Amino acid sequence: MPYDGAVDKYLIDIINSNVTANLNIFYKYESFIDSVIYAKRLPTDLKYLAFAISNMNIRYSGKYNAMGIWGLYSPIAAKYGLHITPFIDQRYDVIASTAVAINYLNDLYNKYNDWWQVILIYTNGMPAYLQATKSLYNQGLKTELWNYYYHTDLPNKELIPCYIATIYNFYYSYQKPTMNNDINGNVERINIKNPIIITDLLMVLKWNMQDFITYNPIWVGGLLLPSERYPLLLPESLSMIFYKYEDSLYLLQQRRNPKYLTDELDSVVNGDDDSLYNNNIEDSENEEKIISESKVTSNITNPTPKTIIHKVQKGETLSHIAERYKVNIKNLMQWNNLTNDKIYEGQQLKIIKTSNSATNNYHIVQSGESIWSIAKKYNVSEQNIMKWNNLRNDKIYPGQKLIIYQNQQNTSISKSTFAKSNKITYIVKNGDSIWSIAKKYNVSEQNIMKWNNLKNDKIYPGQKLVILK
Secondary structure (H helix, E strand, C coil): CCCCCHHHHHHHHHHHCCCHHHHHHHHHHHHHHHHHHHHCCCCHHHHHHHHHHHCCCCCCECHHHCECCCCECHHHHHHCCCCECCCEEHHHCHHHHHHHHHHHHHHHHHHHCCHHHHHHHHHHCHHHHHHHHHHHHHCCCCCCHHHHHHHCCCCCCCHHHHHHHHHHHHHHCCCCCCCCCCCCCCEEEECCCCCEEHHHHHHHHCCCHHHHHHHCCCECCCEECCCCCCCEEEEHHHHHHHHHHHHHHHHHHHHHCCCCCHHHHHHHHCCCCCCCCCCCCCCCCCCCCCCCCCCCCCCCCCCCEEEEEEECCCCCCHHHHHHHHCCCHHHHHHHCCCCCCCCCCCCEEEEEEECCCEEEEEEECCCCCCHHHHHHHHCCCHHHHHHHCCCCCCCCCCCCEEEEEEEHHHHCCHHHHHHCCCEEEEECCCCCCHHHHHHHHCCCHHHHHHHCCCCCCCCCCCCEEEEEC
């Protein structure tokens, strides 16, 4: 194991942190992870890579849309068969994502025959790795592990000492707790008949969001959809309560969201619809397929489009053309029915640009901001922001650069329009829930959570909530 002083910091940080819950999750799945690694005849220490990447946070979300305990990027996940839609993300499934991660690591090793090179590619992506390697050559340095750490700008280079420190700690510091390693336990698998809003389910079961995620980590869109492939998982102790209120849960959803019809969404749940990905990392050998962007309807009229025909010049790439016209590569491919990024000299490409009445702004996400707050700031819809930036959900992070298309005539009224909202401050009382408050003010639970930046439906007496009417 290559040691360096940089490892010491992580040894201290990890020892001083409270990792009991994380260790419980790791040891719960350890035997399964071991079996997958053993089947491929790979080094057993690979199992600690998941702990180093995500700290065994099942809902881990890292740089460049890396998700799940193994930090899988969406193109890799899709290539190896994981299912990702606006409602389901199998990267959060420990069983499925482990199989994919180990297969991908095995394929990389068969290709490069060097484990540290494999781990650098896995954790940083091929383009970043190649750029870092080129940088070392330009500096006259060898392509050795610690040179990548000290002399390159790899986005996840801190995983080098962190992974080594994690292995040391598992060998010499951590003690395995006594626990039941049965992954499935006494679980009821329920094939629901109609869509159910997750917050309604939690209210009926008197369950919290964290417990729901523990059993159903793959459901990400706030809505459960009928699917034999992905049943609702509940502890047996709660299944009878569910069956008692099942029809009421269906009715609640139909009254609040009549647009979500089972037939329309069935293809999205079961993987027949390709509307998924926000690809932030491209494979250098073009092995990942770019998926067509999700069709999201908007309540705001888009600026009038204008079509430009561009004739490809020698040496041009899609990236160059997209940068020149300030458009998205994915849109460029969609407009021209391209299945990959290969273009040729003389080829004519269609570019769709908005009229001069619209301005293309960039917003840098600040800490505490949400899609909802940014939409209000610019007087645009949340759906449009997600569509313009190819976001498959409303997760954003500080420092992220978002495209905002603004119609000039709307810009001046955005703040005044927001100011006209009737803002109410509600003090939570004993027995209150998000659902009961939403019902009282005739607003949606989702909006209350957005207005108050709530990550789940937990509230407490005395808490102040903003209600916009």
